[in-house]
Amino acid sequence: MLPILTIIGRPNVGKSTLFNDLTKTRAALVADIPGVTRDRQYGTGTFDDKSFIVIDTGGIEAENTSPLTELTHKQVEQAIDEATFILFLIDAKEGVTPTDEKIAAKLRNVSDKVIVLANKTDGEKDESSALEAYQLGFKKVFFISAKQRRGIKNFLTEILKDCTAETVQPKTNEITVTVIGRPNSGKSTLLNQMLGENRVMVSDIPGTTRDSIAVSFSYGKKNYLLIDTAGIRRRSRVHETLEKFSIVKTLEAINRAQVVCVLLDATEKVTEQDLKLIGMTLNLGKGVVILLNKMDALSGSDKKQLLNEIDRQLSFARYIPMYFISALKGTDVLKIYSGIQQVYRSATQAISTAKLNKALEMAVKKHQPPLVRGREVKCRYAHLGGHQPLKIIVHGTRVNNLPKAYQTYLQNHFRETFKLKGVPIQIECRE
Numbered sequence: 001m002l003p004i005l006t007i008i009g010r011p012n013v014g015k016s017t018l019f020n021d022l023t024k025t026r027a028a029l030v031a032d033i034p035g036v037t038r039d040r041q042y043g044t045g046t047f048d049d050k051s052f053i054v055i056d057t058g059g060i061e062a063e064n065t066s067p068l069t070e071l072t073h074k075q076v077e078q079a080i081d082e083a084t085f086i087l088f089l090i091d092a093k094e095g096v097t098p099t100d101e102k103i104a105a106k107l108r109n110v111s112d113k114v115i116v117l118a119n120k121t122d123g124e125k126d127e128s129s130a131l132e133a134y135q136l137g138f139k140k141v142f143f144i145s146a147k148q149r150r151g152i153k154n155f156l157t158e159i160l161k162d163c164t165a166e167t168v169q170p171k172t173n174e175i176t177v178t179v180i181g182r183p184n185s186g187k188s189t190l191l192n193q194m195l196g197e198n199r200v201m202v203s204d205i206p207g208t209t210r211d212s213i214a215v216s217f218s219y220g221k222k223n224y225l226l227i228d229t230a231g232i233r234r235r236s237r238v239h240e241t242l243e244k245f246s247i248v249k250t251l252e253a254i255n256r257a258q259v260v261c262v263l264l265d266a267t268e269k270v271t272e273q274d275l276k277l278i279g280m281t282l283n284l285g286k287g288v289v290i291l292l293n294k295m296d297a298l299s300g301s302d303k304k305q306l307l308n309e310i311d312r313q314l315s316f317a318r319y320i321p322m323y324f325i326s327a328l329k330g331t332d333v334l335k336i337y338s339g340i341q342q343v344y345r346s347a348t349q350a351i352s353t354a355k356l357n358k359a360l361e362m363a364v365k366k367h368q369p370p371l372v373r374g375r376e377v378k379c380r381y382a383h384l385g386g387h388q389p390l391k392i393i394v395h396g397t398r399v400n401n402l403p404k405a406y407q408t409y410l411q412n413h414f415r416e417t418f419k420l421k422g423v424p425i426q427i428e429c430r431e
C-alpha cells in the first residue's frame with residue numbers, strides 16, 4: 001500500500017505550493033464535493049525510488065462561520081482519516097496563530113501521524129519565529145520553504161525511511177491489469193466482456209463501483225489478474241462517505257498494475273480529467289493502453305471529429321497503443337489482449353548494457369548533444385536502471401546539463417530501437 005501524505009493547515013500557508021513540489025506537477029485529480037469552496041486534490045510523488053500519494057485539502061478557518069466552512073472541515077477530517085502521515089503546515093513568518101493551536105488540538109489523538117512543517121522559513125529571522133512550532137506539542141518539526149524547495153528532502157527522508165519501495169509481485173506468469181477511467185465510462189461492462197460473464201455489478205449510475213475488484217482468469221494461454229476500479233469524477237453527485245476512498249483506491253490499484261487500461265468515453269470526447277489520469281499513470285512509470293469506448297454511438301462525422309481531437313490532445317502519447325471499442329456490444333474487445341501483451345513485454349523485457357550502449361552510440365552519431373555554455377556534452381555509456389518506471393541511466397561528461405529536448409530525443413530513440421510500446425522511459429543523467 002502506498003503511503004498517503006495529507007497536507008492540512010489554515011488558508012494561505014503554502015499548502016498548494018507544497019503539493020506541487022511533492023508531485024512535481026500542476027496537474028492533479030480533483031474530488032469536488034458539492035458545496036465545498038476548495039477542492040481536495042490528489043496526486044502522486046516519488047522520492048528515493050519510493051512512491052506515495054499526496055492529498056491537498058482546503059484551508060481550515062478559525063471559526064465555522066458558514067455551512068461551507070463546516071463542509072470544508074469535514075472534507076479535511078476525511079483526508080486525515082486516509083492519511084499515513086499528516087503534514088501540518090504553519091507560516092513561519094507569522095508564527096503560531098490561534099487557528100494553528102485549534103488545528104493542533106484536533107490532531108492530538110493522531111499525534112503519531114503528525115509532521116509539523118514551518119513553511120516560508122527563508123532566513124535567520126524566520127527561523128526564530130519558526131521555533132514557536134515546537135510549542136504545538138508534536139515531536140517532529142521541520143523548517144522548510146516550499147517556494148524555494150528548501151528542506152523538502154529532509155522531512156521526506158525522515159518520514160519515508162521505514163517505507164520500502166513498492167514493487168509489483170504478481171503470481172508466476174500472471175499479468176496484472178488495472179482498468180481505470182471516469183465514472184460511467186463503461187469499466188464494469190468492459191470487465192464483463194473480457195471475462196465472458198457477469199462477474200461484477202454493472203450499472204448506469206456513476207459511482208456504482210466504489211472499491212477495487214480483482215479477478216484472476218486465463219485467456220489465450222495467458223494468466224491475468226484484472227482489477228476494476230472506482231471511477232474518478234470531476235464533479236461528484238454522490239454523498240455517501242464511501243465516495244472519499246475512490247481516488248486513493250484507484251491510485252493504489254494503478255501502482256499495483258503492470259499494465260493500465262485507461263478507458264475513455266468516446267461520446268464525451270477527451271476531457272481534462274482523462275488527460276490527468278493518463279499523465280499520472282505515466283508518471284508512476286506504468287505501461288498504458290488507451291481504450292476509446294462507446295464508438296458505436298458515434299456517427300461518421302463525429303468519429304472523424306473525435307480522431308482529430310485525439311490527435312491534438314494526445315500528441316504526447318503517440319507511443320501508446322489505442323483501441324476503438326464498444327464494451328456493451330463487445331466490438332473489438334478481444335483486440336485489447338494484443339495491446340496488453342505488447343505493453344507487458346515492453347515493460348518487463350531485459351535490455352543488455354551492450355545493446356543499450358550500441359543504441360546510445362547510434363543516437364549520438366545521428367544527432368550530437370548541443371553545446372552547453374560553449375562546452376561539449378559527452379554521453380559515454382548507458383545501462384538499465386530498473387523497470388516500472390523503465391529507467392535508462394546515461395553516464396558521461398557534463399551530462400547533468402543535457403537539455404530536456406535531447407533527453408526526449410534519447411527516449412524516442414531507445415523506444416524505436418527496442419520497440420517499446422506504451423511504456424514511459426525515464427532518462428537519468430550521471431556525471
